[in-house]
Amino acid sequence: MEWQGPVLEPVSTGDIIDRAVRLYRRNFAPLVLIVTIPSLVAYVGSLMAMLGYFSAITGTSTGEGIVGVAVAIIGYFLIYIVWPFLYLLTIGGLVRSIADHFMLGARIRLRSTISFIRQRLSDLLLAGLLLMVMAGGVLSAVYVVVLFLALAFAFILGALGATAPWLVGALAIILGIAVIFGILALLLSALARVIFIPQIIMIEGLPATAAISRSMKLGARNWWRVGAIVLFNYFIAMAIAAALGIPILVYAIFNGSLQSANEFTVFSWGTIIYSTITQLSSILATPIMTVAFTLLYFDNRVRKEAYDIELLARRVAPQVQAQFPPQPLPPQPQFAFANQPVAQSFSQQSPLGLSGAYWGPTPPRPDVAQATVNRCPKCARGLIPEARFCMYCGFPTSPRLP
Numbered sequence: 001m002e003w004q005g006p007v008l009e010p011v012s013t014g015d016i017i018d019r020a021v022r023l024y025r026r027n028f029a030p031l032v033l034i035v036t037i038p039s040l041v042a043y044v045g046s047l048m049a050m051l052g053y054f055s056a057i058t059g060t061s062t063g064e065g066i067v068g069v070a071v072a073i074i075g076y077f078l079i080y081i082v083w084p085f086l087y088l089l090t091i092g093g094l095v096r097s098i099a100d101h102f103m104l105g106a107r108i109r110l111r112s113t114i115s116f117i118r119q120r121l122s123d124l125l126l127a128g129l130l131l132m133v134m135a136g137g138v139l140s141a142v143y144v145v146v147l148f149l150a151l152a153f154a155f156i157l158g159a160l161g162a163t164a165p166w167l168v169g170a171l172a173i174i175l176g177i178a179v180i181f182g183i184l185a186l187l188l189s190a191l192a193r194v195i196f197i198p199q200i201i202m203i204e205g206l207p208a209t210a211a212i213s214r215s216m217k218l219g220a221r222n223w224w225r226v227g228a229i230v231l232f233n234y235f236i237a238m239a240i241a242a243a244l245g246i247p248i249l250v251y252a253i254f255n256g257s258l259q260s261a262n263e264f265t266v267f268s269w270g271t272i273i274y275s276t277i278t279q280l281s282s283i284l285a286t287p288i289m290t291v292a293f294t295l296l297y298f299d300n301r302v303r304k305e306a307y308d309i310e311l312l313a314r315r316v317a318p319q320v321q322a323q324f325p326p327q328p329l330p331p332q333p334q335f336a337f338a339n340q341p342v343a344q345s346f347s348q349q350s351p352l353g354l355s356g357a358y359w360g361p362t363p364p365r366p367d368v369a370q371a372t373v374n375r376c377p378k379c380a381r382g383l384i385p386e387a388r389f390c391m392y393c394g395f396p397t398s399p400r401l402p
Contacts, residue, residue: 008302013228016299020292027101030108031287034094038087039286043279045078050271058264088128088198091290093117096202098294116202123201126208131194138190142183149179188223188230195219195226199297218300225296233289240281248273 011019024031052072056065093113100106117124153175160168193216200211200218219226252258258266374383376390376397383390383397390397 008298010303011299013225016292016295017229017232019295020288023098023102023291024288027108030110031094032283033110034097034113035090035286036283038083038090039279039283041078041086042083043275045075045083046275047272048072048075049079050075050268050275054268084132085125085128088131089117089121089124092120092124092198092202094287094290095198095294098291099199099203102294102298120201123208123211124198127197127201127211130208130212131197134194142186146179146183184227185223188227192219192222192226195293196297196300199294218304222300229289229292229296233285236288237281237285240284241277244277244280245273
């Protein structure tokens with residue numbers, strides 16, 4: 001049976017999460033396999049950073065301390081430099097695989113995901129660099145705002161110090177909650193404007209700079225939906241971490257390991273177990289969030305760009321194009337003008353045909369002067385090549401068959 005594609009329509013955030021969970025359940029193995037790669041790099045980096053730090057502070061000789069510092073530096077390099085770019089590349093390839101599966105019915109495979117990453121490697125890396133710069137600017141702005149609010153908060157509390165203590169406490173709680181929610185809304189608003197960058201690069205085929213500009217517009221006024229998906233993914237990750245960590249903690253308590261070991265051993269093993277559980281929960285929860293944001297991308301295109309109508313039109317008439325044959329007019333004088341503008345026409349550049357309007361050069365039209373070289377012997381009007389009769393007077397222009 002021929003693949004007909006999904007039925008796109010505006011859906012709620014809850015429906016997006018529900019569809020993401022169902023798609024994740026049907027493709028559990030390939031999704032988890034794909035996101036395992038950056039998680040392993042982060043896990044190795046965290047272990048190297050921790051072991052190098054412990055070796056540096058407990059080394060009995062200078063050589064051991066230098067080796068520990070070198071190992072810690074390599075670990076931090078893997079965590080803060082290699083992992084973010086590798087994570088973005090993995091998410092980009094996974095987004096394209098999810099889109100192919102959702103729109104075209106293709107299977108999600110590791111090999112195809114790697115192929116998608118190689119095709120758009122430079123744009124994804126450039127987008128990662130630009131995102132790091134933008135993240136630094138946003139965090140600096142948030143730091144300045146928090147510092148200003150803290151100073152204003154301290155000034156207000158100092159001015160109200162002589163009043164009732166209960167009023168000062170209530171005001172402190174209200175202002176603190178308002179500041180926390182304001183900062184969260186600001187961060188979610190910034191996240192919503194850049195969350196569709198991998199989708200736009202991989203699905204629409206736009207370069208990094210154009211993808212950032214388009215994501216800013218497509219993700220506007222979407223912060224609460226992004227926040228709902230992030231919150232759902234957070235609770236999923238915490239539930240997985242609790243399911244893995246609580247049995248280990250209970251075993252350590254009843255086994256007496258916490259009482260018999262010294263504080264340094266407990267801290268080191270606790271850090272190793274925490275890193276392991278964190279990465280396992282990330283491996284299991286990240287695909288749900290990626291699928292949900294990809295479905296949210298399609299939902300935003302349906303709501304803001306009527307993509308469902310465009311897709312329906314392509315299904316009804318996928319190959320229909322407006323092509324009109326040249327009209328057989330009398331020959332007209334041809335004039336050539338310098339710097340004559342080239343006509344523009346719409347064409348799709350996306351691998352899935354999901355891109356927005358891209359205006360490229362119109363295919364050249366046939367020359368009317370060359371197309372009307374023959375004339376009707378009766379009315380002397382121009383004829384199209386190989387015409388058997390005049391379309392104006394009906395006079396036959398070729399010998400009739402016997």
